[in-house]
Amino acid sequence: MYRLGWFSTGRDEAARLLLETVQARIQEGFLPARIAYVFVSRRPGEDRESDLFFELCQKLGLPTVHLSAREFEPELRRKDREAWRRVYHARVLEILPEEVDLVVLAGYMWVVSEEMCTRLPMLNLHPALPGGPKGTWQEVIWQLISARAAETGAMMHRVTPVLDEGPAATFYRFSLRTPDFLPLWEACEEKLLRKGLSALQAEEGESLPLFGRIREEGVRRELPLIVYTLKAFAEGEISWESPELPLDLSARIEEHLRTGAWR
Incomplete structure (x- = not known):
């Protein structure tokens, strides 16, 4: 076991x-x-x-x-x-x-x-794609907004002495340019042009609708990412020596969100 x-x-x-x-x-x-x-x-x-x-x-x-x-x-x-x-x-x-x-x-x-x-051998969740933004989840989201990112995700990575720098074991990705996101980007872009990022952070912060939606969609997928990652390790689908790393779990996670079933 x-x-x-x-x-x-x-x-x-x-x-x-x-x-x-x-x-x-x-x-x-x-x-x-x-x-x-x-x-x-x-x-x-x-x-x-x-x-x-x-x-x-x-x-x-x-x-x-x-x-x-x-x-x-x-x-x-x-x-x-x-x-x-x-x-x-x-x-x-x-x-x-x-x-x-x-x-x-x-x-x-x-x-x-x-x-x-x-x-x-320690495993940690970082709320960004491999090679993506570093920092807390709040810092990651602001970096995504500043870069007008088209997608984001999260990864499970090995813990190393350098914070958030360990190799990724698994990840998921999702689009930030779906029809539900586009009006939020348009409203945010107008504010960015008028005020700049720093003023937007100070005035609206986490209440910014685009910020909240990015966080919501990420959180929905984090718990399935952890469960499916542990399953992949426990069943021997991956190990730290696997050449397939990092393993993309996006399809499994989206299927779980669609059906509510673990399979």
């Missing part, structure tokens, strides 16, 4: 939904794997949202390991973030209960150490 490790800060409902969805696919047999452990970078009682995450893990019967990042060596974290990162993740490696085939970073809010990147 393919063994998964799960890293999360458990900070919001999205983190719970992702874990619950993947575990449901495991229980129904769609995903031939097991979650060997869930590591949480908060302790019970530290935050209401992460407490709900711990409760979900207990409900799902998933073993948890935790070490509060916020409370770990706070003086060192203030003085030398890189040194703190090494010491914190060295301790995390010591308390993990077993070896796994793949670790998923799912709402894990800390940059991992170089040693951890070397010791664990």
Whole structure:
């Protein structure tokens, strides 16, 4: 059975939904794997949202390991973030209960150490196509708008010491020039010409209709991307040595969105 490790800060409902969805696919047999452990970078009682995450893990019967990042060596974290990162993740490696085939970073809010990147095969989601914009999802969307991009997507990539630079394992793409998008682009273009990007960001920000629609369409596909990526690894369709990488999962994801079925 393919063994998964799960890293999360458990900070919001999205983190719970992702874990619950993947575990449901495991229980129904769609995903031939097991979650060997869930590591949480908060302790019970530290935050209401992460407490709900711990409760979900207990409900799902998933073993948890935790070490509060916020409370770990706070003086060192203030003085030398890189040194703190090494010491914190060295301790995390010591308390993990077993070896796994793949670790998923799912709402894990800390940059991992170089040693951890070397010791664990870790997978992370980045909300852009391979070779596309870097940064947070907000920064990615503004770069897409500034470039008048015709398409976007997201990828699952290997975690490396350089943020968002690891090789892609899988990805999906979708068009930003469908009939539903075109009126939003027209309205945005008029504002860009009058105000410029910086003023548009300051005045409308994430309430800009085009910004919101790009985010909405991306989020719809992110959870299926994670599930189908884990399935591809667990079934041996791909590995880190596969010459086919990155694997394009667009067709599978669009079929899932159309039918609601996992297949």
